[in-house]
Amino acid sequence: xxxxxxxxxxxxxxxxDSAVIKCTYSDSASNYFPWYKQELGKRPQLIIDIRSNxxxxxxxxxxxxxxxxxxxxxxxxxxTQPEDSAVYFCAATSGGAGNMLTFxxxxxxxxxx
Amino acid sequence: xxxxxxxxxxxxTKRGQNVTFRCDPISEHNRLYWYRQTLGQGPEFLxxxxxxxxxxxxxxxxDRFSAERPKGSFxxxxxxxxxxxxSAMYLCASSVLGASGYGYTFGSGTRLTVV
Numbered sequence: 001x002x003x004x005x006x007x008x009x010x011x012x013x014x015x016x017d018s019a020v021i022k023c024t025y026s027d028s029a030s031n032y033f034p035w036y037k038q039e040l041g042k043r044p045q046l047i048i049d050i051r052s053n054x055x056x057x058x059x060x061x062x063x064x065x066x067x068x069x070x071x072x073x074x075x076x077x078x079x080t081q082p083e084d085s086a087v088y089f090c091a092a093t094s095g096g097a098g099n100m101l102t103f104x105x106x107x108x109x110x111x112x113x
Numbered sequence: 114x115x116x117x118x119x120x121x122x123x124x125x126t127k128r129g130q131n132v133t134f135r136c137d138p139i140s141e142h143n144r145l146y147w148y149r150q151t152l153g154q155g156p157e158f159l160x161x162x163x164x165x166x167x168x169x170x171x172x173x174x175x176d177r178f179s180a181e182r183p184k185g186s187f188x189x190x191x192x193x194x195x196x197x198x199x200s201a202m203y204l205c206a207s208s209v210l211g212a213s214g215y216g217y218t219f220g221s222g223t224r225l226t227v228v
Contacts, residue, residue, distance in 0.1 A: 004155075006155075034217070036219075042221065043204070043219040043220060043221045043222060044156065044204070044219045045219070046216075046217065046218075089155045089156070091155070098144050098146070098161040098163055098168060098169060099144070099208065099217075100146070100158045100161060100169065101148075101156070101158065101217065102158070103155030103156050103157070104155055105153075105154060105155050106153070106154065106155050
């Protein structure tokens with residue numbers, strides 16, 4: 001089955017700096033890669049996603065890049081703000097099992113004002 | 114209908130007791146998923162329904178776990194003879210088959226504590 005690894009597990013940045021979180025996946029058939037933000041005690045919320053036919057996608061301060069050959073994808077947050085502080089999860093699916101998602105272990109991002 | 118609803122939000126139970134959780138998906142979503150999330154970890158897939166049919170179950174779903182989705186609407190997840198290792202957040206999500214995106218929407222979860 002799919003295995004998703006995520007690094008780093010914690011990330012501390014100064015407000016205004018950029019943050020990068022990286023994930024690798026094992027199943028070459030995976031074709032959809034969402035990123036979720038989860039604040040303490042709240043539900044995971046989709047912040048950006050990318051399909052395997054696209055190499056990069058951007059939404060304001062957030063971007064995701066995908067390297068299918070190397071089987072890794074990354075989340076980039078620019079001009080970080082204190083409200084970006086949360087746990088971020090990457091995930092992957094090959095479409096099997098009704099698009100079951102396999103999640104990475106999470107990255108706790110702390111943005112210091 | 115503003116999202117995926119889960120009930121209860123918190124449940125504390127004694128080891129050996131049975132518990133049941135409920136999930137109400139977004140009404141037009143025909144796919145419903147259950148995930149389990151332990152502290153500091155990402156959600157892990159448990160099972161999924163397309164309409165009323167349970168089409169996939171993870172090996173994490175032991176015989177003590179059972180899920181139903183009668184009439185393809187709300188779903189219940191029951192855990193029998195709870196163990197301390199069952200303590201976790203149980204998340205429900207729903208999506209629409211054939212949507213342009215995969216569009217998972219998660220509920221707020223039920224946090225189970227087994228004492």
